[in-house]
Amino acid sequence: MLLKIVAGLVMLSVLVIIHEAGHFVLAKLFKVGVPVFSIGMGPRVTGFQVGDTDFRIAAFPVGGYVQMAGADPFGEEDPDAWLDPEDDFMQKPVWQRLLIMLAGPAANLLLPLVVLTAVLVVGENRADSVVGLVLPDTPAAQVGLQASDEITSVNDQPVDFWGDLAEDLEGEVGKAVVLGVKRDGQQKHFTLPVGAVKLTPDVLADMRALGLSWMKVSSQVGVDDPTSPAARAGLATGDAIVAVDGDEVRTWQEMMNALSQDALHQVTYRHPLNPKERTDDASAYETRSTALRAIPDWSPRSGDPLGNVWGLVPVQVFVGAYAKDSAASAAGVELNDRIYAIDGKPVRDWNDLLRMVQATAPPDEQVTSGGCLGGHVDLPQPRELKLTVIRDGKVLDLAFRPRMTRELVRAMVRYRPLIGIKQYPDAFVDGHEQIKRYGLFEAMPEAARETTGVIGTTFGVLAQFVTRERKASETIGGPIAIFDMAGKSAASGLTSFGRMMAAISVGLAIINLLPVPVLDGGQILFFAIEGLRGRPLSLALRERIQMIGVLLLVVVFLYVSVSDISRVISGG
Numbered sequence: 001m002l003l004k005i006v007a008g009l010v011m012l013s014v015l016v017i018i019h020e021a022g023h024f025v026l027a028k029l030f031k032v033g034v035p036v037f038s039i040g041m042g043p044r045v046t047g048f049q050v051g052d053t054d055f056r057i058a059a060f061p062v063g064g065y066v067q068m069a070g071a072d073p074f075g076e077e078d079p080d081a082w083l084d085p086e087d088d089f090m091q092k093p094v095w096q097r098l099l100i101m102l103a104g105p106a107a108n109l110l111l112p113l114v115v116l117t118a119v120l121v122v123g124e125n126r127a128d129s130v131v132g133l134v135l136p137d138t139p140a141a142q143v144g145l146q147a148s149d150e151i152t153s154v155n156d157q158p159v160d161f162w163g164d165l166a167e168d169l170e171g172e173v174g175k176a177v178v179l180g181v182k183r184d185g186q187q188k189h190f191t192l193p194v195g196a197v198k199l200t201p202d203v204l205a206d207m208r209a210l211g212l213s214w215m216k217v218s219s220q221v222g223v224d225d226p227t228s229p230a231a232r233a234g235l236a237t238g239d240a241i242v243a244v245d246g247d248e249v250r251t252w253q254e255m256m257n258a259l260s261q262d263a264l265h266q267v268t269y270r271h272p273l274n275p276k277e278r279t280d281d282a283s284a285y286e287t288r289s290t291a292l293r294a295i296p297d298w299s300p301r302s303g304d305p306l307g308n309v310w311g312l313v314p315v316q317v318f319v320g321a322y323a324k325d326s327a328a329s330a331a332g333v334e335l336n337d338r339i340y341a342i343d344g345k346p347v348r349d350w351n352d353l354l355r356m357v358q359a360t361a362p363p364d365e366q367v368t369s370g371g372c373l374g375g376h377v378d379l380p381q382p383r384e385l386k387l388t389v390i391r392d393g394k395v396l397d398l399a400f401r402p403r404m405t406r407e408l409v410r411a412m413v414r415y416r417p418l419i420g421i422k423q424y425p426d427a428f429v430d431g432h433e434q435i436k437r438y439g440l441f442e443a444m445p446e447a448a449r450e451t452t453g454v455i456g457t458t459f460g461v462l463a464q465f466v467t468r469e470r471k472a473s474e475t476i477g478g479p480i481a482i483f484d485m486a487g488k489s490a491a492s493g494l495t496s497f498g499r500m501m502a503a504i505s506v507g508l509a510i511i512n513l514l515p516v517p518v519l520d521g522g523q524i525l526f527f528a529i530e531g532l533r534g535r536p537l538s539l540a541l542r543e544r545i546q547m548i549g550v551l552l553l554v555v556v557f558l559y560v561s562v563s564d565i566s567r568v569i570s571g572g
Contacts, residue, residue: 004487009061011486011501012479013039015108015508016064022107023066024053026100033069033087040064062479068100094531101523108509112454112502116447123437124495127162127214132431135351138211139196145181145212147253152187153180161436162214169197169205208351215428217252217349221269222318224338224390228298228311233290235269237318237336240426242287243268250429252314261309264293305348313338316350316427326420331387331400333421340395341388350423357402360385361417382417413469454506462510476511478557480564517549 016039027034033052038044040058047056058064070088085091089100129151134141151159154168155178169177177192198206207213220240223230235241241249244258245266259265270285292310300307306314319337322328339347342356360382382402389396402417438446464470477485482504489500515525522545530536537545 001487003490004483007486007490007497008479008483011497011504012061012482014501015111015505016040018107018111018505019104019508019512020064020066022103022105023068023100026103027066027068027089030092030096030100031086032089032092032100033084034066035069036065036067038064038067094527097527098524098531101520101527104520105509105512108505108512109451109455111505112451113444113447115498115502115505116450117440117443119495119498120436120438120443120446121440122495123435124493125433126436127430128432128434129159129162129165130432131212131214132216133213135208135211135213136348138209139192140211142211143190143192145179145190146183147216148183150182151179152182154178156180161434162431166205166207169207169210170199173197173199208354213428214431216431217314217316218426218429219249219252219255220315220424220426222313222315222336222338223311224313224318225301225311225393227393228300229292229295229309230311232295233267233292234288235267235290235292235312236271237315238272238320238424240270241267242270255312256308259292259310261294264291266290267292303346305346314349314427315424317347317353318424319421320424320427321422323420327400327403327418328420331398331419333387333389333398333400333419334391337389337391339387339421340390343386344388350427357382357385357417357419360402361404387419408470413464451502451506454503455510458507458510472559472563476556476560478560478564480561481567484564484567516552517545518553519549522549 020037020039024034024037035052035054037053037055038058039056040061041063042059044054044056045059047054049055068089070083070090089097092100131140131145131147131149131151134145134147151165153159154165155172155175157168159165159168159180174194175197176194177197179190179192181188181190192210196210198209218240219242220238221230221235222237223235223239224237225231241255243249244255246268247258249255249258266289268287268289271288272285274284294309298309298311300309300311306317317339319328319333319335319339321335322333339353341347342353345352345356347353347356381404384399384401387398387400389398400419402419404415405418405420407414407416407418461470461475465472465475485500485504486497489496512519513521513524515521526537526542536542
């Protein structure tokens with residue numbers, strides 16, 4: 001909470017200072033008097049005087065303003081005081097007033113260029129191009145790609161990072177793709193057939209459909225048979241094995257390589273004190289140790305694709321959580337059930353589950369259509385499936401029907417058939433990373449490209465709101481949302497914090513340009529009308545419109561604040 005408060009104050013302060021500095025610099029350039037430069041709203045708390053400007057911090061750390069001589073929306077100027085016409089904002093030509101108003105949003109659009117350039121020059125960790133996992137029965141598995149392969153090229157185009165791989169594959173849809181791969185120090189080539197590379201609805205290469213994952217299966221285990229060696233050793237679903245015979249393990253493959261069938265092993269593992277509560281707090285876990293060995297009179301379940309002599313199963317196929325009002329809950333699914341099969345087809349990993357459930361969806365053009373206002377979507381419902389689970393060693397068949405569920409994925413609204421369960425949060429671990437640094441003249445165009453992408457995404461979100469695909473609470477956020485996002489990004493590091501600041505800065509710029517009274521866009525509209533008419537709107541009319549704008553902003557502020565609080569509490 002302290003991190004969110006500090007990070008939120010820093011982020012809001014920087015964004016407000018940059019925005020108001022844009023107005024301030026242009027106002028001074030055109031010789032407009034600026035009595036007040038305020039960070040925050042409300043009564044003055046502290047500050048200092050420079051020339052004729054009071055640079056102040058106000059009581060409420062929400063927004064800020066530059067008060068220009070002759071244009072006082074807060075009634076701070078003495079109405080009887082003499083005002084030099086040379087300083088009067090309202091006496092300046094319309095084009096100067098328009099530029100002054102545009103300067104604030106423009107400064108917010110320039111900030112991401114500076115911040116992202118700095119992030120790219122300083123460098124940040126990026127996923128390298130080493131394969132962490134190859135999913136079974138996928139194009140990647142069929143051509144012989146393996147975990148730990150380093151992908152070096154796509155159709156002779158060099159690849160350094162996982163993001164490069166995804167981008168290069170996007171341009172190869174409908175073509176055969178030759179992947180250059182380094183394996184055990186030797187260069188190899190693997191050809192993916194035509195049609196193997198597919199795109200997601202938001203036009204990204206679908207790496208999981210291709211069968212490649214940068215993530216690796218973690219050493220967190222599931223135990224589905226109380227008579228297995230793992231259960232007899234005291235291991236339980238959700239325990240994370242961290243060492244075998246004193247040697248640290250992090251992934252499933254490392255753990256399995258360390259276990260020998262004919263030996264007694266000393267296993268160190270992390271056990272949750274409250275198995276029903278998942279948290280990142282280290283104090284919620286304790287480290288334990290146990291002896292583990294294969295038992296001659298025990299064997300894994302016949303036909304189990306994940307069976308082994310210890311009775312250990314990757315936790316990714318176990319239910320880590322489920323929604324109370326979900327299809328899974330209605331079908332009788334419980335925490336720590338192992339998802340064993342769907343319609344008799346074995347579930348070997350989480351991707352199998354996703355693929356089988358997704359196959360029940362209506363055609364794509366139906367899934368992505370429909371409005372969202374009120375949450376009502378008239379779509380065909382998925383067909384019923386037979387879900388086979390293992391609970392306390394018993395095999396149970398449950399009948400369930402996935403439900404078409406609305407989701408936001410990478411700022412895109414989608415409807416997907418879901419059963420309402422979540423995997424364990426630590427079922428996978430990150431693959432390898434390396435630092436990527438740009439030279440200054442490389443970083444600047446890349447920062448411009450990323451900023452353009454953020455602008456496009458922001459306009460796309462607003463368009464979805466206008467077409468009623470997206471709810472208001474999913475479109476805009478207030479200070480509470482900014483504090484929450486700032487804290488989460490700051491916890492991930494300065495580069496993540498910088499990227500979040502850049503994204504929010506773009507959003508503030510675009511929102512401020514909307515033709516709403518009180519916002520910059522409303523003022524720009526007034527001055528544009530004045531330029532076209534040759535005279536301003538009457539003072540009485542402007543004041544009434546401004547009052548409506550203030551009331552509208554108060555209503556929006558209260559609405560987004562309630563939505564933000566609800567979202568933060570629910571963990572959304």
